[in-house]
Amino acid sequence: MIKDMADDEAVQATNDDASECKRYAVQLGYWSDPFINFFVRQTGRKAPEINRGYYARVKGIEVFIDKFLKLSGGKGQIINLGAGFDTLYWRLRDAGNSPLNFVELDFPSVTAKKCYLIKKQKQLIDRLNTEDGEIRFSATDLHAANYHLVGIDLRHISDVANKLSQAEVNFSLPTLFITECVLVYVDTSAASTLLKWLSGKFSNSIFVNYEQVNMRDKFGQVMLSNLRTRGCLLAGVEDCESLETQQRRFTVNGWEGSNAWTMVEVYDSLPESERSRIERIELLDERELLTQLLQHYCISIAWNGQTFKNISIAQG
Numbered sequence: 001m002i003k004d005m006a007d008d009e010a011v012q013a014t015n016d017d018a019s020e021c022k023r024y025a026v027q028l029g030y031w032s033d034p035f036i037n038f039f040v041r042q043t044g045r046k047a048p049e050i051n052r053g054y055y056a057r058v059k060g061i062e063v064f065i066d067k068f069l070k071l072s073g074g075k076g077q078i079i080n081l082g083a084g085f086d087t088l089y090w091r092l093r094d095a096g097n098s099p100l101n102f103v104e105l106d107f108p109s110v111t112a113k114k115c116y117l118i119k120k121q122k123q124l125i126d127r128l129n130t131e132d133g134e135i136r137f138s139a140t141d142l143h144a145a146n147y148h149l150v151g152i153d154l155r156h157i158s159d160v161a162n163k164l165s166q167a168e169v170n171f172s173l174p175t176l177f178i179t180e181c182v183l184v185y186v187d188t189s190a191a192s193t194l195l196k197w198l199s200g201k202f203s204n205s206i207f208v209n210y211e212q213v214n215m216r217d218k219f220g221q222v223m224l225s226n227l228r229t230r231g232c233l234l235a236g237v238e239d240c241e242s243l244e245t246q247q248r249r250f251t252v253n254g255w256e257g258s259n260a261w262t263m264v265e266v267y268d269s270l271p272e273s274e275r276s277r278i279e280r281i282e283l284l285d286e287r288e289l290l291t292q293l294l295q296h297y298c299i300s301i302a303w304n305g306q307t308f309k310n311i312s313i314a315q316g
C-alpha cells in the first residue's frame, strides 16, 4: 500500500518534468505558449535533443487537434486524460478555436495544484468561458462554462464515469481524447478497461496517444531502467513494445481502427520551413542521439465512426 502510494507520487512528479521541459523549449522559441509560465516559473537547461523531441511531441499532437477541430466544425469536445499542467484550453481559446466542451483529468493531487494556479492567475481565470458568470471550485475540481478540471484516478472506471458526467460530457458529440505520456504509467488491465469503456460510450471519436515505443531493444531498455531508477514503475510498458502493440491495444478494446507512427516519421512530416527554423535555434552535436530518441516515442491513434476514420499525420 505504502509502495503503491510512492509509485503514484513518482508518476505524478512526471508532470513537473514534462511542464519544465515544455517551459524551457518555449523560452528558447521552439513554439509559442503564452500560458506555460503561469504553471512553471523556472527551469534548468535541457539538452537540444530533448527540446527538439518536445517540439515534435507538441507539434505532432497539434496536427491531430487541428484536424479534429476542422472535422467536428468546432462542435466537438476534447477530453485530456492525465492532462497535467497542459495549457491547450487557453491556447485554443486565444486562437478563437475553443471546442464546445473541454475536460481535463488527472490525479487529485495534480488537479489541486492546477486549480490553485488557475485561481491565482487573472490571465487564466479570465479566459474561462463564464457567460453565466459562475465558476465552481472545490479543492481538486473546477467547473466553468466550457472548461472542467477534475481529480481522478484513471484506473477507477466508475469514478471516471461519474466525473465525466459532472463535467457535462455528451456521449454523442464528436470527441477527441488525448493521452500524452500517460498510459505507460497505467497497468495494462486498467488501461484496457478504460479504453474499452470509452470506446463503448463514444461512437464518434478519435483517440490520440503519445508515448514510448520499441522498448524491447537496447536503447529502450536503458530508457526504461533510467525511468525506473526515478521510481516510475511503468506498469503499462507491455503495450509500448512496437507500433503494432500500440495499435492493437485499441482494436482489441473495441476501437474500430487504429494507426501509429514513430516520432521520426512525425518529425519528418512537419512543415520543412518550421523544421529548418527550429533546427537553427540550437546546435545539435549528436544527431544520432536525437534519431534514437525519436525512434523510441510514437503517436498512436484510434477512431470510432466515419468522421475520423483513417486520419493520418500527413499535413493538410
Ligand SMILES: C[S@@+](CC[C@H](N)C(=O)[O-])C[C@H]1O[C@@H](n2cnc3c(N)ncnc32)[C@H](O)[C@@H]1O
Pocket: 011, 012, 013, 014, 015, 018, 019, 081, 082, 083, 084, 085, 086, 105, 106, 107, 110, 152, 153, 154, 155, 179, 180, 181, 182, 185, 186
Ligand atoms: C508525463 S505526465 C504528462 C502530463 C501532460 N499530459 C503533458 O504531456 O504535459 C503524466 C501525467 O499522467 C498523470 N497520470 C498518470 N497515471 C494516472 C492515473 N492513474 N490517474 C490520473 N492521472 C494519471 C500524472 O499524474 C501526470 O500528470
